[in-house]
Amino acid sequence: xxxxxxxxxxxxxxxxxxxxxxxxxxxxxxxxxxxxxxxxxxxxxxxxxxxxxxxxxxxxxxxxxxxxxxxxxxxxxxxxxxxxxxxxxxxxxxxxxxxxxxxxxxxxxxxxxxxxxxxxxxxxxxxxxxxxxxxxxxxxxxxxxxxxxxxxxxxxxxxxxxxxxxxxxxxxxxxxxxxxxxxxxxxxxxxxxxxxxxxxxxxxxxxxxxxxxxxxxxxxxxxxxxxxxxxxxxxxxxxxxxxxxxxxxxxxxxxxxxxxxxxxxxxxxxxxxxxxxxxxxxxxxxxxxxxxxxxxxxxxxxxxxxxxxxxxxxxxxxxxxxxxxxxxxxxxxxxxxxxxxxxxxxxxxxxxxxxxxxxxxxxxxxxxxxxxxxxxxxxxxxxxxxxxxxxxxxxxxxxxxxxxxxxxxxxxxxxxxxxxxxxxxxxxxxxxxxxxxxxxxxxxxxxxxxxxxxxxxxxxxxxxxxxxxxxxxxxxxxxxxxxxxxxxxxxxxxxxxxxxxxxxxxxxxxxxxxxxxxxxxxxxxxxxxxxxxxxxxxxxxxxxxxxxxxxxxxxxxxxxxxxxxxxxxxxxxxxxxxxxxxxxxxxxxxxxxxxxxxxxxxxxxxxxxxxxxxxxxxxxxxxxxx
Numbered sequence: 212x213x214x215x216x217x218x219x220x221x222x223x224x225x226x227x228x229x230x231x232x233x234x235x236x237x238x239x240x241x242x243x244x245x246x247x248x249x250x251x252x253x254x255x256x257x258x259x260x261x262x263x264x265x266x267x268x269x270x271x272x273x274x275x276x277x278x279x280x281x282x283x284x285x286x287x288x289x290x291x292x293x294x295x296x297x298x299x300x301x302x303x304x305x306x307x308x309x310x311x312x313x314x315x316x317x318x319x320x321x322x323x324x325x326x327x328x329x330x331x332x333x334x335x336x337x338x339x340x341x342x343x344x345x346x347x348x349x350x351x352x353x354x355x356x357x358x359x360x361x362x363x364x365x366x367x368x369x370x371x372x373x374x375x376x377x378x379x380x381x382x383x384x385x386x387x388x389x390x391x392x393x394x395x396x397x398x399x400x401x402x403x404x405x406x407x408x409x410x411x412x413x414x415x416x417x418x419x420x421x422x423x424x425x426x427x428x429x430x431x432x433x434x435x436x437x438x439x440x441x442x443x444x445x446x447x448x449x450x451x452x453x454x455x456x457x458x459x460x461x462x463x464x465x466x467x468x469x470x471x472x473x474x475x476x477x478x479x480x481x482x483x484x485x486x487x488x489x490x491x492x493x494x495x496x497x498x499x500x501x502x503x504x505x506x507x508x509x510x511x512x513x514x515x516x517x518x519x520x521x522x523x524x525x526x527x528x529x530x531x532x533x534x535x536x537x538x539x540x541x542x543x544x545x546x547x548x549x550x551x552x553x554x555x556x557x558x559x560x561x562x563x564x565x566x567x568x569x570x571x572x573x574x575x576x577x578x579x580x581x582x583x584x585x586x587x588x589x590x591x592x593x594x595x596x597x598x599x600x601x602x603x604x605x606x607x608x609x610x611x612x613x614x615x616x617x618x619x620x621x622x623x624x625x626x627x628x629x630x631x632x633x634x635x636x637x638x639x640x641x642x643x644x645x646x647x648x649x650x651x652x653x654x655x656x657x658x659x660x661x662x663x664x665x666x667x668x669x670x671x672x673x674x675x676x677x678x679x680x681x682x683x684x685x686x687x688x689x690x691x692x693x694x695x696x697x698x699x700x701x702x703x704x705x706x707x708x709x710x711x712x713x714x715x716x717x718x719x720x721x722x723x724x725x726x727x728x729x730x731x732x733x734x735x736x737x738x739x740x741x742x743x744x745x746x747x748x749x750x751x752x753x754x755x756x757x758x759x760x761x762x763x764x765x766x767x768x769x770x771x772x773x774x775x776x777x778x779x780x781x782x783x784x785x786x787x788x789x790x791x792x793x794x795x796x797x798x799x800x801x802x803x804x805x806x807x808x809x810x811x812x813x814x815x816x817x818x819x820x821x822x823x824x825x826x827x828x829x830x831x832x833x834x835x836x837x
Contacts, residue, residue, distance in 0.1 A: 223270075236258035240257075259305070259306050262306045287458055307811070308807070336726075358424055360420055369412075370410075375427040378399050382399065464793045468797030483810065484796045484807075494778045497777050510755070521771035524720040526675070528709075530677065530724065533759065546649075558586060558587065562589040563592060565586065569611075571635060611639055614628060635650070658761045658834075662765065663692050675694070709731075719735045720739065728751075738754075740756070741759040762834060765832040
């Protein structure tokens with residue numbers, strides 16, 4: 212069975228409605244009209260002929276196009292049955308087949324999402340205009356395509372940077388996590404580089420454009436994404452694989468029935484019974500149930516086919532930031548100087564940081580609260596751009612600055628400070644004396660290690676971490692959660708190529724949450740996005756975990772396994788019943804119309820079983836099972 216294209220859903224639904232109306236009109240005329248035959252036909256047959264011609268021709272045409280392109284799905288049987296019914300004058304049976312085929316396709320069209328391109332989301336995210344500064348007082352808006360190299364552009368607070376450039380005025384910070392994956396706001400001062408697509412912080416920055424918009428980093432990501440979409444392989448659907456042996460079996464039984472009996476009607480009867488509605492209807496109903504159950508559990512299924520594929524993935528590939536970590540820096544260490552206590556240093560430092568807009572300020576304040584410290588009031592707080600933070604707290608002069616500035620000022624020497632390590636840090640001075648070094652890291656999720664250890668239960672034989680972050684940060688996290696296969700400092704292009712390489716060898720699951728993950732999410736067998744921070748990432752993913760929880764990923768595994776198991780029960784069980792019906796039809800016990808009714812009963816059983824997928828089974832995770 213091949214899923215309908217984007218132009219088909221309304222057509223197949225219209226055909227299904229037409230078939231129902233024609234069948235109703237047929238029985239109405241058959242039971243109420245006694246007009247004699249006209250042109251060899253009773254009036255009761257006219258609606259059936261109309262339904263078979265108007266409804267059957269578009270369906271058969273689509274099946275022929277698929278056949279000419281080398282795609283032979285299970286629904287080809289339905290096409291053969293319609294043509295045979297028309298030739299033999301078995302119009303009622305033919306319209307039943309039209310109803311079954313179009314109804315199944317309309318149902319699947321409802322299950323399959325309407326196509327939405329990640330490229331559209333990427334384009335919408337980038338501003339379409341830039342603020343060009345002509346003089347100190349005059350700024351004019353120009354189209355993004357009109358930005359020239361060397362132009363002076365103004366970026367207001369919280370705006371997205373339109374092109375790659377260099378800061379010429381202002382001090383602030385930018386969120387570049389869409390590219391690097393690092394959760395930190397990057398400080399910006401004159402001379403610092405800025406990337407297109409980065410989100411400005413609270414300060415106005417003036418930059419000089421270094422590249423045209425079409426040559427900027429964001430445009431290159433769009434090019435990579437475009438290539439990834441075009442090269443994404445088409446996965447064979449579950450119904451296609453089952454139909455690969457069911458279709459020829461049905462044709463052989465129908466042909467032998469005609470050959471051995473000499474009755475062409477038996478050929479039609481077998482094909483009518485063989486119409487693979489357990490595949491055409493049972494599997495889409497199971498998929499709809501999986502989508503419904505997932506939504507109730509906080510998992511949005513964007514590509515219904517992912518429910519079929521997730522159970523067969525054997526390679527898990529993780530991004531770092533926001534996937535295996537919380538995506539925000541946290542205070543992890545306070546290394547104090549001689550005569551200083553950790554609680555005193557944190558208490559005084561947090562008093563200053565309450566008034567700071569520095570990216571690490573919130574982490575310090577939270578660190579103090581977490582330790583149960585009472586934060587005093589601070590006065591004379593100053594934060595000159597690029598010069599650190601100073602203030603007066605309980606008669607103490609407190610200063611928060613960098614290692615480089617402390618050494619340059621001569622207050623202390625490099626060897627007197629704790630050895631520099633991975634992650635971010637700041638240095639605290641109290642009364643012009645070294646007090647402490649505060650260290651920050653993006654902390655691993657609490658359930659990360661247990662989730663990684665649980666993956667082999669779901670048939671994952673290889674686990675990898677692929678990040679745009681620095682080696683020290685990636686290896687620190689990998690060691691914390693138990694991953695040995697590590698790739699660091701990976702650009703979106705490198706991530707994409709790595710995922711393609713792995714997907715050629717085995718079915719892959721990629722999990723990420725940043726724009727830099729979008730190409731890799733598209734290229735993987737299954738792409739799972741975390742959270743709702745990026746429309747671009749959500750567009751690229753097969754499924755979106757709204758709560759950013761690894762426990763929800765385990766539930767997703769179980770929903771996919773449950774859906775696939777029940778869908779196979781409906782499809783295989785329905786096909787076995789159909790084979791019994793085909794054998795009965797081949798021996799003359801089931802005429803075409805009776806065969807169609809028999810097939811409808813089989814459909815009802817398949818659908819009733821498939822409906823079970825939508826019901827919550829009481830537990831959807833065994834991650835904490837010992």
